[in-house]
Amino acid sequence: MPKAKFEGIYRSIKQKIEAQDFPYQSLLPAESELIAAYGCARNTLRRALAELTADGYLQPIQGKGVRVIWRPVGKTAFLIGVIESFQETAARNHLRTVTKVVQFEQVSADERLASQSGFMVGEPLWAIQRVRYLDGKALILDCNYFSQDMVPGLTADIAARSIYEYIEKVLHVRITTTKRKVTVERATTRDEELMDLNGYDSVVVVSSMTFDADGLLLEYTQSRHQPEYFCFQDTATRRRQIPAGEE
């Protein structure tokens, strides 16, 4: 049961689109009709539509209507706006996963790390490297830096299971915002040693900063992926006219 009214409406309409009750390329019922159907105020409905638009389901056309631009995709069914993580892939395909901790140290942020991670210089951190295996193949090398202040009591044992579960379930810290950057780099000898690159000479590097519900930096991670198992999907909407120089 959703707490917020707009969220219930969001889900209801999303579900109808996915069930193709509102088919691809058709126009949605007018705002006024939906308002009547859901018994809500205009702003409330519009908030639900705004999120569906941001998620790539809808496109509003002033003076005309709201077009459905979502279509069912094949069984590869990627998630929108989400980097499909190792665990998610594994869970969806019912594959066996193993995590091996190859580094577990306490360090403090030097100048270089601070500048690229957003931690303060000298801030005490956990430096952890883990290799992720899927179905026997080493596909991801995760290089994490966690704030010792915000993630106390970390052990190699926890790292071998799930650090996120520890953070959310044990420490009761909620992850809210993640900034990510995706690039491709030449594989290092360490990549080659630790991962099954299957002949690839490069890796996909996802660098991310994670903030908790207080907006404080919790983690900086470089996730190095074997290229075959990487996919990223998103939707971009041009909200404004190109303001010359920006965007």
Added chain:
Amino acid sequence: MPKAKFEGIYRSIKQKIEAQDFPYQSLLPAESELIAAYGCARNTLRRALAELTADGYLQPIQGKGVRVIWRPVGKTAFLIGVIESFQETAARNHLRTVTKVVQFEQVSADERLASQSGFMVGEPLWAIQRVRYLDGKALILDCNYFSQDMVPGLTADIAARSIYEYIEKVLHVRITTTKRKVTVERATTRDEELMDLNGYDSVVVVSSMTFDADGLLLEYTQSRHQPEYFCFQDTATRRRQIPAGEE
């Protein structure tokens, strides 16, 4: 001069954050103060803040305030939520660009193309392949499919310059939404022939569907990038609690 009031407020606050008048990790002045400062209604200010949050500048904390989570980045200064296109990179760095058309044909969508592009089977299309040179190096191979109905009168000559300029300036069609997928593929012999891969054995493939202001599918493109010159950046905000099974 922005048309909408909320947009002016959005830009003003964004600029103050980037100038570090509102520093990284600090709390913004309270809504009530900003409302007084900008002389607007609460909803108007909140819309500006909502967009800055979506862009990864802010993180609101109920009962507490709004935290600034934007920091200046190095000179690589990537754009948020945008794949930095070839032309954008070139324009920012004042580099010379050349486009060479290597294919220009009329085709109709077969089963396979229709299923991955979203065009209807049999829909008449332009099939165009272009190599993009930056500073003498062939870095991108663009494979475009444009709807002939929606983009009439295309010629190889226009393709050699800018199809988008033609679409927007001549046909007066506005591009609004783009759905993208990023993967890495092994380079084909054609990639190797046409691009300067600098020893890389793989390419970054950005597949995208582009919709016009009416929500109609205009274009499907596979953009194959030399890995060195590729970067993608985005911000993900967890808006809801994990609804078990979804997201």
Added chain:
DNA sequence: GCCGATTTGTCCGTATGTATC
């Protein structure tokens, strides 16, 4: 632990502007 002040979150109703047909 409770209470009240502050701050953000959600929702409502209304008015006006603008694009499409």
Added chain:
DNA sequence: CGATACATACGGACAAATCGG
């Protein structure tokens, strides 16, 4: 031109979370 539909803006009300006394 008028009718319809989305876009922006205003002001008010109450809920929920945080923090300090």
